[in-house]
Amino acid sequence: MIFLQTLLVRSVYAAILLLAVLVLNFSMMHLAPGDVADTIAQANGGADAEVLAAIRAEYGLDQPFLVQLGRYIGNVLQGNLGYSFYYREPVTELIMQRIPATLLLVFSAQILALLIGVFLGVVSAQNPNGMTSHFVTFIALFGYSAPVFWTGILLLIGFSLQFQWFPVAGMRDVTIEGGFFVKTWDVIVHLILPMITLASVFLALYSRLTRATMLEQLRTDYVRTAYAKGVPHRKVVYQHALKNALSPVITLAGLQFSAVISGAVLVEAVFSWPGLGTLAFTSILARDTPTILGILFFSALVVIVGNLLTDLAQKLVDPRIGGKG
Amino acid sequence: MRHIFKGLMTATALASMVATSAHADEPKKGGTLVTVLGSNVRNLNSAVQSGIVTGFPGAQLFASPLRYDENWEPQPYLAETWETSEDGLTVTLNLVKNAKFHDGTPLTSADVAFSVEVIKANHPFKSMFAPVDSVETPDAHTAVLKLSKPHPALMLAMSGQLMSIIPKHIYGDGEITDVKAHPRNNENVVGSGPFKLVEFKNGEHVILERFDDFFIDGRPYLDKIVMRIITDPAARAIAYENGELHMGAFESLPRIINRLKDVDSLTVTADGYGAIGPLDWLAMNTTKGPLADVRVRKAIAYAVDKNFIHKALMQGTASDSTTGIHPDSPFYAAQDGYDLDLEKSAALLDEAGFPVKDGSRMSLTIDFGWPGVKPQVEYVKAALKKVDIDVEVVSSADFPTWAKKMGTGDFDMSWDTVFNWGDPVIGVHRTYDSSNIQKGVWSNTQGYSNARVDELMAMAAVETDDAKRKALYAEFQAIIADEVPVYHTNTLPYHTVYNTDKVGNPPIGIWGTSTPIDMTYLK
Numbered sequence: 001m002i003f004l005q006t007l008l009v010r011s012v013y014a015a016i017l018l019l020a021v022l023v024l025n026f027s028m029m030h031l032a033p034g035d036v037a038d039t040i041a042q043a044n045g046g047a048d049a050e051v052l053a054a055i056r057a058e059y060g061l062d063q064p065f066l067v068q069l070g071r072y073i074g075n076v077l078q079g080n081l082g083y084s085f086y087y088r089e090p091v092t093e094l095i096m097q098r099i100p101a102t103l104l105l106v107f108s109a110q111i112l113a114l115l116i117g118v119f120l121g122v123v124s125a126q127n128p129n130g131m132t133s134h135f136v137t138f139i140a141l142f143g144y145s146a147p148v149f150w151t152g153i154l155l156l157i158g159f160s161l162q163f164q165w166f167p168v169a170g171m172r173d174v175t176i177e178g179g180f181f182v183k184t185w186d187v188i189v190h191l192i193l194p195m196i197t198l199a200s201v202f203l204a205l206y207s208r209l210t211r212a213t214m215l216e217q218l219r220t221d222y223v224r225t226a227y228a229k230g231v232p233h234r235k236v237v238y239q240h241a242l243k244n245a246l247s248p249v250i251t252l253a254g255l256q257f258s259a260v261i262s263g264a265v266l267v268e269a270v271f272s273w274p275g276l277g278t279l280a281f282t283s284i285l286a287r288d289t290p291t292i293l294g295i296l297f298f299s300a301l302v303v304i305v306g307n308l309l310t311d312l313a314q315k316l317v318d319p320r321i322g323g324k325g
Numbered sequence: 326m327r328h329i330f331k332g333l334m335t336a337t338a339l340a341s342m343v344a345t346s347a348h349a350d351e352p353k354k355g356g357t358l359v360t361v362l363g364s365n366v367r368n369l370n371s372a373v374q375s376g377i378v379t380g381f382p383g384a385q386l387f388a389s390p391l392r393y394d395e396n397w398e399p400q401p402y403l404a405e406t407w408e409t410s411e412d413g414l415t416v417t418l419n420l421v422k423n424a425k426f427h428d429g430t431p432l433t434s435a436d437v438a439f440s441v442e443v444i445k446a447n448h449p450f451k452s453m454f455a456p457v458d459s460v461e462t463p464d465a466h467t468a469v470l471k472l473s474k475p476h477p478a479l480m481l482a483m484s485g486q487l488m489s490i491i492p493k494h495i496y497g498d499g500e501i502t503d504v505k506a507h508p509r510n511n512e513n514v515v516g517s518g519p520f521k522l523v524e525f526k527n528g529e530h531v532i533l534e535r536f537d538d539f540f541i542d543g544r545p546y547l548d549k550i551v552m553r554i555i556t557d558p559a560a561r562a563i564a565y566e567n568g569e570l571h572m573g574a575f576e577s578l579p580r581i582i583n584r585l586k587d588v589d590s591l592t593v594t595a596d597g598y599g600a601i602g603p604l605d606w607l608a609m610n611t612t613k614g615p616l617a618d619v620r621v622r623k624a625i626a627y628a629v630d631k632n633f634i635h636k637a638l639m640q641g642t643a644s645d646s647t648t649g650i651h652p653d654s655p656f657y658a659a660q661d662g663y664d665l666d667l668e669k670s671a672a673l674l675d676e677a678g679f680p681v682k683d684g685s686r687m688s689l690t691i692d693f694g695w696p697g698v699k700p701q702v703e704y705v706k707a708a709l710k711k712v713d714i715d716v717e718v719v720s721s722a723d724f725p726t727w728a729k730k731m732g733t734g735d736f737d738m739s740w741d742t743v744f745n746w747g748d749p750v751i752g753v754h755r756t757y758d759s760s761n762i763q764k765g766v767w768s769n770t771q772g773y774s775n776a777r778v779d780e781l782m783a784m785a786a787v788e789t790d791d792a793k794r795k796a797l798y799a800e801f802q803a804i805i806a807d808e809v810p811v812y813h814t815n816t817l818p819y820h821t822v823y824n825t826d827k828v829g830n831p832p833i834g835i836w837g838t839s840t841p842i843d844m845t846y847l848k
Contacts, residue, residue, distance in 0.1 A: 034725025038732070038766055042724055043367050044375040045744050046755065047449035049764030052732075086367060087527060088506050098528070156563050168564040169555045174530055175357055272555040274528040282365050282528075282556070287725045 014304045021300045022076060022293065026069050029289045035061055036085040039286040043086075059085050072293070081297065082290035086283065091294035094279060101171055102275030105268070106260050108191060109198035114253055117203045121210025121249075122242060128215060136207060144204030148263055152197040152270035159193060166193050169272035194271040198263055202256060209252055213245035247314060254310025258303040352829060356847035357549040361564070361573040364556055365527055370496075370510035372440055372489040373447040375746075377575055377601065380486035380839035382531045382552060386427075387489035387516035388540075388841065390418050390437070391480065393600070395834050397655050399480055402841075403432070403490060403517070403540075413475025413789045418483075420466040424540040426492045427521040432540075434462035439493035441470070447505040450751050453482040475787045477794060481747035485600060485836035490517060519545040519843035528554055545843035565591055565822050571847070572823040572831060574838045578697070579640040582820050592825045595644070595818065597837035599653030602745025602752065603817035604646050605698075607705060608731075609738050611810050612762075612772035615687050616737060620677040622809040625738075626663035627670035628712045629705055634814050638700050642818035648802035649753050651745045651816060653835070658799035660806035670712045681713045688715040692739035694727035701740045728766035736770075742817050743767055749798060754782050757805055773810035 037055040041047035047055075056062045060071070075082055081091040120140070124133035143151070160168045167173060171190050176182060217223060218241055226236045261277075268277035276295060283291035362381060368374035371383025390404040399407075404418040424432040438460035445454045456476040461469040470479070482488060495515050496504050509515065514522045517540070520533035531552040535545055553570070555561045562581045564570040566588050574597065576582055586593045607629065615621045635643060644652055647660040679686040689709075693702045699718075706716040719736075721727035730736050746752035755761050759774035778801060785797040806813070821838075823831045829846040832838050 032722065032726060034723075034727070034729035036725070038725040038728035040367075041449065041766055042728070043378070044449040045377065045746060046375075046752070046767040047765065048451045048755075049761070049768060050451070051449045052765045087365075088368070088510075094527075097526075153559050156560060161563050161567050164567050168567065168569050169557075169560050170529060170553060174524075174532055174551050174553075175359065270557050270560060272528075272553075272557065272560060274526070278528050278556070285723060287723065 010304075010308065017304070018297065018300055019073075021296060022073060023069070025293050025296050026072060026289070027065075029287075029292065030065055030068070032287070034287065036287045036289065037061065039086065039288075043286075072290075076297070081294040084283075084288055084291045086286045086288035086291065091290050094291060095276065095294055095298055098274065098276045098279045101273060102261070102264055102268070102277060104187075104191065105194055105198060105273055105275060106257075106264050109195045109264075109267075110202065110253065110257070110260055112195055113199040113202035114206055114249070116199070117206025118210045118242075118246070118249060120203075120207040122214055122237060122245075124207070125211045125214035125218060126237065128211070133211075136211075140204035140207045143200035146200070148197055148201060148266045149270050151200055152194070152267060155193050155197060156270075166190075171274050194267050194273050197270070198260065198267045201263055202253075202260060205252060205256065206249055209249050210245060213248055214241060217241040217245045250313050251310060254306055254313065257306040257310075258299070261299060261302065352546050352844065352846040353848060354546050354846070355548050357551060358547050358828070358842075358845065358847060359551045359553065359569065359571050361561055361570050362531070362552050362554045363558070363561070363573075363575055365554060366525070366531065368505075368510050369514050369522070369525060369531070370489070370491065370504070370507070371486045372443050372491045372496075373505040373507075373510065375449050375486070377839065380836075381574070382522075382525075382533065383489055384486045384518065384836075384838070384840050385520040385533055385550065385842065386514055386518045386522060387491060388424065388432075388518045389484055389486075389488045389490060390420075391484040392840055393481070393484050393835050397599070397835055399484065402484075403437075404483075409789070413477075413787070414472045416470040416472065416479060418468045418470070420468065421540050422466055424517050425538045426495075426517050427515045427536055428492075428495075429538070430492060430494055431465075432490065432492070432517045433465040434460075434468040435465075436490055436493050437468040438462050439497055440488070440490045442501055443491060443496065443504045444488065446501045448487075450482075450487070450746065452750050452754065453478070453487060475789050476750075477789055477791075478748035478750035478786065481600065482751060484840070485747065486839040487747060487751075492516070519841050520547075520550060523549075530554060539843070541843060545841075546846035547842070550842075565824070568824065570824075572821070572828050574819070574821045574832070576820045576822055577818055579638070579642040579818060582642045582818060583640055585820075585822055590824055590826060591822055592831075593820050593822050594833055595642070595816075595820050597821050597831075597833035597835075598816075598819045599651060600745070600747050600835040601819075601837060601839065602651030602654060602747075603742060603819055604649070604651060604745070604813065605643070605701075605740070605742050605815050605817050606646075607701075607738060607812040607814060608736075608741045608771055609810060609812070610734055610736055610771055611774075612734055614737060615677070615679060615689070618677045619808050620673045621679065621687075622812070623663065624670040624673035624677070624712065625709065625714070626809050626812045627666045627673070628714075629663075629708045629812065629814075630665040631662060631814050632665065633704065633708075634701065638704060639815055639818055642820070643815040644818075646813045646816050648806050648813060649743075649756055649811070650749055650798065650802060654745060654749075656749055656795055656798045658795075658802045660802060663809075663812070667711055674712060674714075684713060685715050686713045688717065689737040690717045690719050692719045692721060692727060692730060692736045694721060694724055694731070694739070694741070698740040698742075705738070705740075731770045732763060732765040732768065734763040734770065734772055739770075741767075741770075741811070750782075750786050754786070757801075757810065758782060771810040773805075773808070775804060775808065778804050 037052045084091050120136045124136040159166050172186050176186050226240050265277035268275045269281050280295045362378050364378050366378050369382050371379050388403045391399045392402040405421050406419045409416050441460050456472045456474050457470050458473050459471045519539045521536045523532040523534050525531045533550045535548050558578050585591050609616045609622050650657045691702045702718050709716050744752050759779050761769045762772050781797050781801040785794050788794040829848050830844050832842045
């Protein structure tokens with residue numbers, strides 16, 4: 001019951017938030033000088049003045065601001081995210097085409113960052129002043145402070161050029177012939193470098209946080225008791241302490257989800273990964289308002305759902321956390 | 326000295342290599358060419374969409390009446406023969422009899438008439454076919470273009486990606502103006518070019534395959550073309566180097582060009598951009614402030630050292646450009662440049678009534694529209710400081726913001742890049758024509774107005790005698806070089822990169838990749 005109530009309240013908040021996102025973004029897009037007619041002219045290598053005027057009229061860009069805003073909100077309420085000025089395709093379709101690639105990248109990077117980050121955190125917490133710990137700190141901070149496009153290019157030079165193990169760009173090699181397994185393997189091979197690049201940023205956060213919470217847990221009474229009872233070291237660390245140390249890490253992972261998505265924008269640009277990030281990047285450059293708004297709307301939705309899921313995951317790990325979050 | 330010697334050695338070695346390879350290799354059939362597009366494609370239908378990214382797939386999918394050889398001479402393509410009447414008002418195209426669209430329907434003069442109508446209504450370059458009043462179709466293989474005035478620019482406008490013949494039975498199902506949003510522009514595209522569409526996934530790739538019924542026997546040589554979309558220039562460079570890409574065009578970053586030139590397996594060439602004709606320049610707003618005075622504009626030209634731009638900023642990848650016409654164009658008439666002369670510059674500024682007061686003569690702003698040219702505007706700022714002109718660099722958040730400022734004359738100076746697009750009538754006039762002042766980006770944004778220049782352009786547009794036309798454009802170029810509404814500094818260093826051992830006969834004619842690559846093959 002409490003859960004349902006929470007869900008309802010949350011949904012109302014979410015709807016208001018989404019509306020605010022729409023209005024705010026629309027207004028900001030409108031405030032910026034210039035419009036999509038200029039970028040269409042750019043893609044064309046120039047255009048006559050009458051062509052520019054015709055483009056503006058066609059897309060209703062010559063209408064007053066409030067008329068445009070009202071029309072847009074009205075469309076969204078009817079489940080229509082509009083029509084991309086630039087690609088001349090429905091925005092929903094454009095986004096839907098790109099979602100699978102982005103989700104694949106984001107989830108695999110997030111999982112990789114969590115697995116390795118938590119592992120490294122646990123290892124370094126056991127001997128906080130040892131060489132391993134310092135090395136982990138170094139790697140983590142390096143990944144965190146290096147810009148992703150730089151890490152990406154560096155990995156490309158290393159593993160696509162010097163050692164030609166991985167392809168440079170894209171998600172699949174269209175010249176490859178073969179069945180399901182060949183094609184899946186092809187996607188995996190393409191995924192590895194962008195996944196590592198994106199994970200490198202978040203690896204630092206997770207390993208540092210795990211290290212801190214593990215240190216705290218390892219000093220607690222129940223851990224001492226467990227050792228006193230004669231529970232083996234490995235079991236104490238991984239079964240007793242880690243379980244309690246994980247809760248804040250999962251919260252962070254959930255909150256970072258939006259950051260992972262925004263990080264994906266740059267990673268996708270470097271690796272020409274055909275996801276939402278590339279679409280966002282090109283639509284912003286093209287000032288393709290309906291597409292940008294559609295992507296922001298979708299991202300807001302993902303973040304809200306992500307936060308909800310975080311709450312649920314926390315409850316699974318730590319039943320002490322109540323239903324009212 | 327050693328450098329020069331080394332340069333000579335490489336040049337001769339290269340020349341002999343090119344010579345031998347041209348003799349030794351017979352075109353081979355088959356294979357998949359993997360190439361690249363540097364940005365997303367908005368639309369594959371080149372009859373309604375211009376631009377270099379559409380041009381490459383567009384010219385493979387759709388055939389045009391003419392093609393051009395490397396000497397700027399028109400060659401038959403869809404038109405076997407063509408003639409222009411004595412008065413220049415009638416252009417007759419005799420079409421090949423065996424041309425078919427990819428769906429098997431024969432191509433006829435009705436498709437030509439329809440395409441002209443569509444291009445006139447939708448293509449952004451109105452000047453291409455503006456004088457074409459109507460297209461008559463006396464029989465299925467003869468199209469007669471009736472003009473309101475002689476229009477020599479039509480010849481180049483009938484080649485490359487500029488006049489794509491599209492099938493009437495597919496695109497003629499609605500209003501003419503609706504063709505630009507036709508669903509068949511991006512999927513199931515049907516043309517009569519050497520390759521047909523297999524798959525287009527925006528943001529990923531365009532895949533084309535050989536059209537077996539192509540009207541030129543035995544062509545194309547390639548079985549398949551994969552055009553991958555890779556927007557990051559550094560990633561593209563790595564892909565050329567590790568062999569993932571066989572070929573690519575429109576690489577313009579000097580650092581990357583020079584790096585790729587050092588790779589043994591690659592050939593990097595600036596050939597193939599004469600007709601597209603991309604030029605870099607320093608634009609000056611002649612409508613307001615000190616820049617309205619031609620002496621101030623000349624003083625700026627004298628103070629900005631082209632040599633520095635060529636050597637330090639473009640790192641030797643770009644060529645000199647002195648007028649609004651690309652140096653590779655037959656209409657180009659080189660003008661004396663403004664060699665660096667700070668004294669002359671200062672004298673001109675004194676004469677124009679801008680003496681040094683408190684260490685400064687005047688304050689100006691300089692804009693730029695994309696990050697790649699920031700070094701140029703920073704250099705202009707530093708260079709003009711030497712003649713006591715204070716320059717403030719104005720950054721625009723993105724392209725549309727800058728385009729808006731340019732299109733409405735809200736700037737003093739700006740770095741700009743403008744393309745010729747074949748005949749001067751199409752891409753050159755727009756910058757200097759006083760009837761096209763500040764009508765959006767890449768119009769006459771400088772607000773330049775000179776009655777003689779207008780007159781020369783009007784005469785050249787209708788002059789059917791080639792020699793006379795060149796003379797008119799020579800005078801035109803002399804005037805604009807002298808009055809510097811824009812200071813012409815260099816060509817944009819577009820380069821084509823290809824794997825020397827794999828790619829035979831790469832597209833490096835006047836239209837580069839904006840032309841059918843039916844003669845390109847894999848070794």
